[in-house]
Amino acid sequence: MQVWDVLSRRRAGDDWQVVGSINAPDLDMAMLLARETHFRHKESDTYAIRRRGEGEVHPCPDPTGIGGIVDRAYRRQDGYVGVGAKLRRVQEQMAERGLVIDRPRPGRRPAGRQEAGRGG
Amino acid sequence: MTYEERRAEFKARIDAGEKIEASDWMPDEYREAALKFIEMHANSEVMGCLPEREWIPRAPTLKRKLSLTAKVQDEAGHGQILYRVAEDLGKTREQMWDDLVNGRTKFHNVFHYPTESWGDVAVIGWLIDGAALVTQKALLDCSYAPYVRAMRRICPEESLHLRHGEDLTLELVSGTAEQREMFQDAVNRWWRPIMHFFGPPSKPEKDVLLHWGIKTRSNEDLRQEFFTTYVPKLWDLGISVPDPELRYDEDRGEWIWSDPGWDDFWQVVRGNGPMTKTRLLYRKAMWDHHGWVREVFAGIPRVAV
Numbered sequence: 001m002q003v004w005d006v007l008s009r010r011r012a013g014d015d016w017q018v019v020g021s022i023n024a025p026d027l028d029m030a031m032l033l034a035r036e037t038h039f040r041h042k043e044s045d046t047y048a049i050r051r052r053g054e055g056e057v058h059p060c061p062d063p064t065g066i067g068g069i070v071d072r073a074y075r076r077q078d079g080y081v082g083v084g085a086k087l088r089r090v091q092e093q094m095a096e097r098g099l100v101i102d103r104p105r106p107g108r109r110p111a112g113r114q115e116a117g118r119g120g
Numbered sequence: 121m122t123y124e125e126r127r128a129e130f131k132a133r134i135d136a137g138e139k140i141e142a143s144d145w146m147p148d149e150y151r152e153a154a155l156k157f158i159e160m161h162a163n164s165e166v167m168g169c170l171p172e173r174e175w176i177p178r179a180p181t182l183k184r185k186l187s188l189t190a191k192v193q194d195e196a197g198h199g200q201i202l203y204r205v206a207e208d209l210g211k212t213r214e215q216m217w218d219d220l221v222n223g224r225t226k227f228h229n230v231f232h233y234p235t236e237s238w239g240d241v242a243v244i245g246w247l248i249d250g251a252a253l254v255t256q257k258a259l260l261d262c263s264y265a266p267y268v269r270a271m272r273r274i275c276p277e278e279s280l281h282l283r284h285g286e287d288l289t290l291e292l293v294s295g296t297a298e299q300r301e302m303f304q305d306a307v308n309r310w311w312r313p314i315m316h317f318f319g320p321p322s323k324p325e326k327d328v329l330l331h332w333g334i335k336t337r338s339n340e341d342l343r344q345e346f347f348t349t350y351v352p353k354l355w356d357l358g359i360s361v362p363d364p365e366l367r368y369d370e371d372r373g374e375w376i377w378s379d380p381g382w383d384d385f386w387q388v389v390r391g392n393g394p395m396t397k398t399r400l401l402y403r404k405a406m407w408d409h410h411g412w413v414r415e416v417f418a419g420i421p422r423v424a425v
Contacts, residue, residue, distance in 0.1 A: 036197075074183065
């Protein structure tokens with residue numbers, strides 16, 4: 001099985017950078033595996049592969065659709081925008097309900113109720 | 121130049137912050153330590169698919185089913201990337217897989233336990249992936265360059281998984297009393313395996329992985345960061361952890377925690393965890409069942425001719 005280095009670049013005109021490698025028996029399969037293994041989350045607009053030990057770089061012939069063409073926000077950070085704000089909101093709710101566990105933590109000594117590990 | 125001189129020169133490169141490429145000369149003990157560590161990491165990624173995979177059919181909504189499926193796919197992809205890195209250190213993927221399914225090599229302790237409820241999926245996604253992210257971010261500064269490149273690929277995905285787990289957690293803790301209890305119960309069961317995840321306290325000066333810069337931070341250092349990042353968040357959500365001693369000591373500048381007991385940990389290390397044999401049997405069955413795919417894949421050039 002051949003080893004192929006996987007290459008990426010931030011912008012057109014930048015040098016290709018090695019980002020990893022894959023095993024594949026031929027160029028077509030290498031191109032497909034590189035796309036699925038390294039760019040599934042649309043980490044780059046395009047990519048290339050190079051058979052290890054050889055100089056020829058093979059750019060992806062059709063980079064459209066990298067990362068998928070249907071809504072797959074659940075595969076990307078932008079699918080979880082607002083989780084940090086939700087955390088703060090829920091913490092405020094728990095404080096209002098008196099459920100916060102007040103134990104020594106960095107930058108804050110306990111002021112009120114302490115709870116010593118009710119679980120377990 | 122003698123072997124010892126080359127070895128000393130190699131160590132000086134690492135101490136100076138240089139990165140090692142697969143094609144560079146390296147001492148045998150560096151190659152062996154890096155291979156063992158990366159192989160175990162790869163094993164853990166593919167074995168880590170299994171506890172969560174069991175919950176894909178039982179996910180409560182289509183959105184959760186999609187995101188959990190994508191997460192499991194990511195973990196398998198991490199395994200692909202890491203086995204490739206390990207191969208360049210001199211061991212074939214077939215041999216690594218054979219060693220894994222026959223119990224000759226290890227995978228991380230947390231994947232030897234059963235998942236009993238949807239609350240476990242939230243704990244794995246937030247706290248166990250959180251623990252993994254603490255350790256994996258530290259590897260971004262590892263001395264072995266191909267591993268660093270792999271971690272640059274993997275860490276953003278683990279960060280995404282963390283968001284997924286945090287979102288699940290918030291839904292449960294802000295939901296019904298039963299949902300909160302489900303999450304609390306999961307935290308109670310998983311806390312000890314999470315403490316074990318970082319390994320027993322050890323002497324950094326005797327850690328061969330730290331010596332060669334393959335790991336960059338000690339077990340205890342990483343555990344302390346985990347406490348600082350996650351324990352206050354749990355407490356603010358009204359979720360306790362089953363360690364009555366756990367607290368931050370301002371004067372010492374560190375978290376105080378009680379010894380969780382290490383019998384379970386050593387049982388798991390010996391391959392006797394509650395789910396070890398079941399999960400390895402499943403992996404072996406899948407390996408055998410899909411043998412024809414590998415044969416077709418390897419045979420494509422011959423068929424084409």
